[in-house]
Amino acid sequence: MSNPLKQLSEAGQAVWLDFVDRTFMNKGGLAKLVEEDGLTGVTSNPSIFEKAIGHSDAYDEQLERDIAEEDVSVETAYEALAIADIKTACATLRPVYDRLGAKDGYVSIEVSPYLALETDTTIAAARRLWAEVNEPNLMVKIPGTAPGVPAIQEALDAGININVTLLFAIDAYKAVLEAYISALEARVTRGEPVDRIASVASFFVSRIDAVIDKQVDERVASGDAEAEALKALKGKVAIANAKLAYQHYIEVSSSQRWQALAAKGAMPQRLLWASTGTKNPAYPDTLYVDTLIGRDTVNTMPPKTMDAFRDHGTVANTLVADVEEARHVLAEVERLGLSLDDVTSALVEDGVRSFADAADSLYGAVAAKRTQFLGDKLAGMHEDLGAALQGEVEKTIERARAGGWSRRLWAKDASLWTGADEGKWLAWLAAARGEQGDRAQLAALAERARGFRNVVLLGMGGSSLGPEVIGLILGSGPGAPTLHALDSTDPGQVRTVAEATDPASTLYIVSSKSGSTMEPELLRAYFWARAEAVLGAETGSHFVAVTDPGSKLEKAAQEKGFSAIFAGDPGIGGRYSVLSVFGLVPAAATGVDIAHLFETIKPMTFSCGPDAPPADNPGVRLGAIIGTAAAQGRDKLTIIPSPKLRPFGAWLEQLLAESTGKQGKGIVPVDLEPLGTPDQYGDDRLFVHLHLEGDSSADHAALDALKAAGQPVVTITLHSPEQIGQEFVRWEVATAIAGAVIGINPFDQPDVEDAKVKTRELVNAYEQTGALTPESPFFEEGPLAFYAPSGKSGSGDGAAILKAFFDEAGPGDYIGVLAYLERNAAHEQAIEAIRVKLRDAHKVATVAGFGPRFLHSTGQAYKGGPVSGLFLEITRTPAEDVAIPGNKASFGTVQLAQARGDLDVLAERGQRVLRVHLTDEAAGLPALLAALGA
């Protein structure tokens, strides 16, 4: 005996299934419905796939296979799963399609819900899905939003079957039917066939009642005078709305315009009742099927509704019954001020949002599985944040998800930050994909560099720190030269590099994005003269430049006959440039295999992609954590590296500090501060353990103790040192996102400039007068001379002055030791001792920098970031200075000018500062350590 579902088709209404699931289809569930219930179609949507893929392991095998190719994005991986299912469903329905001569037997797949409000990308997506599924009984589903309608028309015009989804309002449906007819007419005009183009208009039903009924209940509860009339509308409005939509369909079908198309074989665009599962348990479970039965329509049912209807549905020609009553219902809706227009437009918005939410959850599930399958190919991350911070982080992640931050980052949407020029500074995303740097030019350099023993890199900040990390962690390739990165004007340091590198066997890389930074200019003058004395006319062949097009350095390199000039991308700021030529040129010159580097990086770049929602996007997630921690007062990001990864912090410091430290906000990175016990820390820290698998250093136990004491710790695990390349990508994304959380532009560095200007003034004055502007210490003791900006001083002996200064440190403050000294092991040790002493005495974070290196890095945050610093600046009179060819000022003079300029600006910004000048280089530092008790 024919069951009610079958009777429906006999009454002219197609029964479709609003459900797809691989296991269900593999077990023959779909075929059974076709066979036994007369099913003639299938619809899917992002929520349906989310349920299927996100909550079962039926897709794991394919997913694991697909993402073995690591450059498969989450979206591509998801689509491959969905397309495979849709093809299976198309094959199951194909006999129906053939039997009915294309009148039915369709399977729908929806374009990405993120595109619901974009015409062009929707058209492109529809074309892509149509081509990829490549089955005549496919329908591509496009939301019938205002921007969707032109996309629908264009797709139909191109011969693609379309299921228009998310229709709630009769006017929206009218626009869609018009688009269908116009598309067919255009085809007829061009002499193209129209008899195989199918379309349905999916009119959503139950959601309307869900909203209206709620409004009715609220008004009744508030004692509305029209309570009875309002109550009479409950459960009626959605059906009335659908009935009147059908009346429009009948009207248009009988029009001459349609008849002309029908004569050419055009099939009607059927109304499809969607959202037909009953939401209100008080209503019959077959309500939205029983009441909407009519010819040339479709009802797509979730399995539960289908089972209910099969069991106890009633088939009658209800759709055209009681039309006057339907009109009355809608008139009542208006009379009672319920505004169906408002309800339906809100429902469209909700519908778009809820499909996007479902897609987020779906993409998140795919991204999480992807991470699982990538295993050790992807550096891992684990959080122990403590309940309070974790709760705040989850709120940020939800805000980021709802706001589409992963997508907006990659779309270079400046409104993610301050809406300034941020969009212009995101070319580092392409660099992360390995799209920067001419590989042939790099290979040629690598080949030529093999003839050298040393590579001397002259550059500051972003032009030196990344290459130095690569050089120190990955090392030189076999037979390739050794890297010496020089980012200082310290005469001792300049001399050390000069003495270690014979010009005859040295390749010099002068690296500056702007091409006008003072330090590389002076270093270039010095090393050029030194090389020229040995190499004469051959000097240029030992020099290469890396700089942005049109810079002063580019011009100088051309004039001097440098052997190569590598052009940077002006769309990348210095600190984000490591995977562009600024990092790749020194890496290639020292024999790093660039292709292999990007192979290693790839899993991270894809995992941080636009389609990986924040919770499952390693970069965005980390950004949410560090940004939220900073906003909650945990703004001292303390880097605890495995020994082999120690160099990474210098690069990370610049990235975090220069990007976020401005407008009195931001993150203060704390690098190379030895790990202490819980009692030595306040509640302003976030620890990041940069862990290299296999390292069993003592820090593990200390970190466990911190976690147990409630300090937040993020553990990042690299499975090999090579994965350091992945961390460049993760942290660049994280920093950009942290900028969005903190609410600043992470791509400018406004405060660095001020110190540069002050330094320039001092150096220029020196060039004219032969002396720096005079200054006098407020106190002298042996080899120590104490300076403070005007009006500030101290009393007692050196130890007392230092004590009084540091005693000002309170909770949340930090102490900075800014050493304008040679960066060498002995000085590093001395500074570490000072930091530990001060941290333990005052329970505050300590940072340190060698000047002028840190000026182009953390200096931005010290000047523009939180005004909670106490800075001890250490300068000295060098025992042996180094002259700079073509300049009156020596390196020692320039360095001192930089220190003074820096101190002035720090003081101007309200930071607390004290300078100790070592008048005797050898005796000074021990005397200072003694005065500090370190």
Ligand SMILES: O=P(O)(O)OC[C@H]1O[C@](O)(CO)[C@@H](O)[C@@H]1O
């Ligand atoms: O590559 P350039 O233009 O010489 O700049 C070096 C560094 O100086 C800074 O501009 C800060 O002074 C950094 O942002 C940059 O990385």
